[in-house]
Amino acid sequence: MAEGSSTFTVDEALASTGFGKYQFLVLAYSGMGWISEAMEVMLLSFVGPSVQSEWKLSSHEESMITSVVFAGMLVGAYSWGIVSDNYGRRMGFLFTALVTSIAGLLSSFSPNYITLVIIRFLVGVGLGGGPVLASWFLEFVPAPSRGTWMVIFQCFWTVGTIFEASIAWIVMPRLGWRWLLALSSVPSFLLLLFYNFVPESPRYLCMRGKTTDAMNILVNMAEMNKKTLPSGILVSDNKMELDENSDPSENTHLITIGKTDAIIDGDMDSKIGGISALYRLLSPKLITSTLLLWIVFFGNSFAYYGIVLLTSKLSDNDRRCVSGDLLPMQSENDNLYRDVFITSFAEVPGLILSAIAVDWVGRKLSMSSMLFASCIFLFPLIFIQTELLTTILLFGARLFISGSFVVVYVYAPEMYPTSVRTTGVGTASSVGRIGGIICPLVAVALVQSCHQIIALVLFEFIIFISGVAVTFFPLETNGRSLNDSVRELK
Secondary structure, eight states, rough: OHHHOOOOOOOHHHHHHSSOOHHHHHHHHHHHHHHHHHHHHHHHHHHHHHHHHTTTTHHHHHHHHHHHHHHHHHHHHHHHHHHHHHHOOHHHHHHHHHHHHHHHHHHHHSSHHHHHHHHHHHHHHHHHTTHHHHHHHHHTTTTTGHHHHHHHHHHHHHHHHHHHHHHHHHHHHOOOOHHHHHHTTTTHHHHTTTGOOOOOHEEEEEEHOOOOHHHHHHHHHHHHHTOOOOOOOEEOOHHHHHHHHHHHHHHBBBBHHHHHHHHHOTSSSSSSHHHHHHHHHHSTHHHHHHHHHHHHHHHHHHHHHHHHHHHHHHHHHHHHHHHOOOOOHHHHHHHHHHHHHHTTTHHHHHHHHHHHHHTOOOHHHHHHHHHHHHHHGGGGSSOOOOOOHHHHHHHHHHHHHHHHHHHHHHHHHHHSSSSHHHHHHHHHHHHHHHHHHHHHHHHHHHHHHOHHHHHHHHHHHHHHHHHHHHTTTTTTOOOOOOOOSSOOOH
């Protein structure tokens, strides 16, 4: 390389190599993880009613099958975030794939209700690692195109939901819910199959002082993308900021690990415990953003999963509450597969809208406007509507809430520095899972008991508050470089 006095950061290296073949492979792997999570979440719409019918469960027991998965995701999202910030992104999603795949397959052999609930809780713990994959992919994407590619990454969730609805429509009537659980665990096993080929995040390695390993990955990236890296010494962003007097005249183009370790931030060079990580997220520079992000994640999760579950409840419930009669099970199942399949396609225009808005109008405006639009579509459902109009309104509500969910998953990793990124996103995701736990137990239960007005007003209130919270975010991340440490934040 050229003269030893020049330096470059991971952001500059990514800008030089661009988004090429290397990033497409990273996208494919992380996308498979996103498909896995989407399928495991979507199957809850199908498995619950079938298990309820087979084992003669109450409505509360059926709701618990869904709620325990989100309870597990709450635990997993926080735990895997800390693991990946301490031991690497690869270690984080290795354990998530192991837990999800094994528990997902075992749940198909559940002999009774209690066993199913326990194993599905473990599946939820594994699924909680989804934000780790999102953060890992983000750290390979050049800043100028980050918003667009993070939206494309979210497309894999939509692929997963549509694929799950499709196989449920085929498998459930012929083979039953056990086969659906088993087949839905396949994508997680694929993550394990290709795990050895997966690189660690160079940004994480550089932040930890392992610049030799980070440089090796960047060199491979440049070769695969047929680009060249900047000349000089690889340094972390915080190193450039904190150590202006370091000796640049090294014989190698890399900073030695020992030297870099000496200048790593105090908030990076030790393993982060659970309480310590939470304390950093609530530090003066992050507390406002963190608390607002928790509100938005809670609202998005409550609304998104609620709309998914309401798809299988509202139209049939309207007729049941009016007539007082239960529909035949076969008719109920046919409507379920059809309605969930149709509304799943609402996420396609939601993704397109997000891809256009996220870089054009920014993260904050696109999120808030889509949340308020979802409120508008849900409002008429406060009153009993025809089945066709109910499906159309749920389609529109899901379009905008899924779009908002896409953008918040773009915004959240950009908001946090590398040192606490997966912990921050994981913790926010955990708060969101609380919404997922409460939703089937409260809102959906209200609909089932013919209190539709109360349930829909609750949805409207939570989504509206989330939209207001977005407007108070202190930072617009559109086009900004990622920070490596809390100290770098303005």
